[in-house]
Amino acid sequence: MDWDWQFTFDVVLPRLLPVVPITIQATVLSFLLALALGLGLMLLRTSSSRLVSIPAGEVIEFIRGTPLLVQLFFLFFLLPEVGIVLPPLTTGILGLGIYNSALCAEVFRAGILAVPAGQWEAAKALNLSAYRTYRDIIIPQSLPPIVPALGNYLIGIFKETPLLSFLAVAELMHASKLIGSEYYRFTEAVTIAGAFFLIMSLVAAGLVRLAEFYVRKRILH
């Protein structure tokens, strides 16, 4: 069978383009959730009390050691059973955010640990408050390793959004699955979806490189 341009323009594109914002919305919201939860997990993980830091480490390890799809299904079936009824998209964003928060927590931790101990000691010697130590000394120096890694996770989340189609979230992959099963032609819909992901991740990779450049130039001088 050949590629059918007529079908592509009349059926596939008009149905795929409207769901692009849903994919992007899911990506951005889960990324923000992952950043917030990851920060919290990182603070627990680096706590001076072993009673807090060891369980936090195990939680991170467990989230990282199990597949995102199983976690998504777990949330999807568990939440209604305990009386929390959410739209599938929200459940999906929650799942993506929790899964990636464990990865973000490790990135934050690595970034903070990479700041030389002398910097902390110097900040203490200059009698800076904890807030100013973090704002002016630690965070700016920990950004260069953190920003590219977080950027890669943002692209990673974007490429994970097709998993939401398992929860019947009306995103790009789900729309192309539907077209495929209605017309019994998968070629155009799946290829267009793939091309879209390819183009978007190349663009996103370029943006991450720009952000990395900006951090090196403007924040670190």
Next chain:
Amino acid sequence: MNARVVAIAALAAFLFGLVVATFSETRVFLPALLQGALVTIQVAVFSFLLMMASAFVAGAGKLSAIGPVRWIAIGYIEIFRGTSLLVQLFWFYFVMPEFGVTLPAMVAGVLGVGLNFGAYGAEIVRGAITAVPRGQLEAATALNMAPFKRLVRIVIPQAAIVMIPPMGNLTIEMVKATSVVSAVTLVDITYASVQQNQIHYRTIEIFMVTLALYYCFSQLIRFSMGMLEERASRHLARGH
């Protein structure tokens, strides 16, 4: 010390399994889950072999001096990393038949997972090969080694040590990613647990067992990669 950790972990896992298997409720869905786990293991093992093969071919290809070889390798890496795994699985299973190539579900699943992760692995292989100091290559050339012998005896043993930890992480990611093969109608452990949950409505038990099994897989890979790394770097000079 490592062997003791493994022994304790294996014992704990066995006891945990015994406890789970004796609960009358788990007896209903456990056989189906374990059947699914077998499919997952099958897909994971074959995908691992394909991943390693394509990672080495594409990683070495990207360093090739011959233009077209390099372009094909770069094209493969960028396309398979840029599009989503789920898209590729669909492509192999639902689109290929329209071009006259019909693949069994297992083959499509292994091809999708193996080639997708092979593209990530290629970057690891490339990085590891470029990390071998230039002087090593020059010394091998000075000793009049043939290019193939130079690769097998000088480059690969040194690159392997750099490669093992990231490859271990990638393998864990790959095993986790096999959970999406139900998209090509394979009944793996993830899909089996969804099916069992729809029959028995025991969400917490079913998914906890599934998550625990995946967690055991990834810990097993982590341990074995740790031991492999120890083994590969045993002959290295210490103290620098």
